[in-house]
Amino acid sequence: AQKITQTQPGMFVQEKEAVTLDCTYDTSDPSYGLFWYKQPSSGEMIFLIYQGSYDQQNATEGRYSLNFQKARKSANLVISASQLGDSAMYFCAMIKWAGGTSYGKLTFGQGTILTVHP
Amino acid sequence: GAVVSQHPSRVICKSGTSVKIECRSLDFQATTMFWYRQFPKKSLMLMATSNEGSKATYEQGVEKDKFLINHASLTLSTLTVTSAHPEDSSFYICSASFVGGSVETQYFGPGTRLLVL
Numbered sequence: 001a002q003k004i005t006q007t008q009p010g011m012f013v014q015e016k017e018a019v020t021l022d023c024t025y026d027t028s029d030p031s032y033g034l035f036w037y038k039q040p041s042s043g044e045m046i047f048l049i050y051q052g053s054y055d056q057q058n059a060t061e062g063r064y065s066l067n068f069q070k071a072r073k074s075a076n077l078v079i080s081a082s083q084l085g086d087s088a089m090y091f092c093a094m095i096k097w098a099g100g101t102s103y104g105k106l107t108f109g110q111g112t113i114l115t116v117h118p
Numbered sequence: 119g120a121v122v123s124q125h126p127s128r129v130i131c132k133s134g135t136s137v138k139i140e141c142r143s144l145d146f147q148a149t150t151m152f153w154y155r156q157f158p159k160k161s162l163m164l165m166a167t168s169n170e171g172s173k174a175t176y177e178q179g180v181e182k183d184k185f186l187i188n189h190a191s192l193t194l195s196t197l198t199v200t201s202a203h204p205e206d207s208s209f210y211i212c213s214a215s216f217v218g219g220s221v222e223t224q225y226f227g228p229g230t231r232l233l234v235l
Contacts, residue, residue, distance in 0.1 A: 035223070043209055045162075045226035052221070091161065095222075104150050104215060106224055108161045 002027045002094050006109035013082045014117050020067070021077040021112050023092035031097040034075040035106070036066065040088040048090075051075055053097075079114075087116045120146050120216040124227030131202055132235055139197045139230045141212035147192035148214035152224065153185075156209045168195040202234045 003026040013019035025034065036048040051059045051066045059066040067076040079086055092109040121144040131137050141151055149170045154162040166187050167175040174187035184206075186198040195214075199206050211229040215222055 033221070037226070043211070043229040043231070045211065045213070045229075047223055047225060050221055050223060089159070095224075104152065104167060104224075105164060106152070106162075106213075110161050111159075113159070 002029070002032070002096060002107045004092050004094050004107050004109035006092055006112050008112045009110070010113045010115065012115050012117060013079075015084060016081055018078060018080045019082055019114065021079070021090050021092075021114065023075045023077065023109055025073050025075065025092075025094050027073075027094065027096070029096050033095045033097060034066070034068070035093040035095070036064070036075075036077045037091045037093060038086075038088045039091065039111075045091070049077070082116045084116050084118060087114060089113050120144075120214070120218075120223075120225040122212065122214050122225050122227040124212055124230050126230060127228060128231045128233075130233045130235065133203055134201055137199045137202055137232060139199075139210055139212075139232075141195045141197070141214070141227050143193045143214040143216075143225075146214075146216050148195075148216065149192060150215045151189060151195040152213045152215075153187060153195070153197050154211045154213070156211060156229075158209075162211065165197075199232065202232070204234045207232055207234045 005024045032053045034051045038046040049061045049064045051068045063080045065078045089111045091111050093106045123142045125140045151168040153165045165180045168187045168189040170189045189195040213224040213226045
């Protein structure tokens with residue numbers, strides 16, 4: 001069974017500084033994908049970044065980067081130059097792949113509430 | 119990115135009534151959609167996997183007769199909460215799988231807040 005753990009219930013960061021949100025996972029599957037989603041107070045889930053288990057490079061998308069350490073089974077999200085609009089709940093999630101297709105189910109972590117201070 | 123809509127965004131109903139929530143993929147076809155439930159400041163709990171043209175697959179502990187799912191077309195899945203009770207009050211959110219290049223990503227709808235009085 002897959003498991004995602006986010007150990008930080010809440011994080012605070014000063015505007016314009018960088019912040020790292022932790023995510024560790026547990027799986028025996030060799031092929032999987034890791035996602036980060038942002039959920040503002042409005043409730044919508046916004047896709048931020050994706051990392052495949054076989055990807056050699058760490059994923060980056062604008063101010064978001066994923067620090068993927070496969071041996072340690074961690075996939076931390078780094079947000080650079082934090083903005084007030086980054087205040088939200090952030091979820092790490094995992095999907096299992098097999099034969100080029102997924103089983104579809106996302107396993108979510110508990111979430112981390114990020115607050116950006118001016 | 120792919121767009122998923124949900125309707126209604128908010129609904130208040132009396133106990134005992136049924137409520138239907140629609141989930142649509144606007145600019146892509148989704149053979150598989152997912153329904154989640156979320157309590158305040160908690161993680162998303164997968165309720166069921168909705169497959170176009172076949173019966174939904176429910177997660178353990180989710181009542182099939184309580185939460186009816188219909189995936190009638192490649193762009194529409196509906197969740198009907200039957201005989202709703204106050205404990206069904208929650209945030210319901212759907213997602214649809216979209217394949218872009220070699221990556222399959224789930225895109226989420228904006229969610230529906232259900233309040234049962």
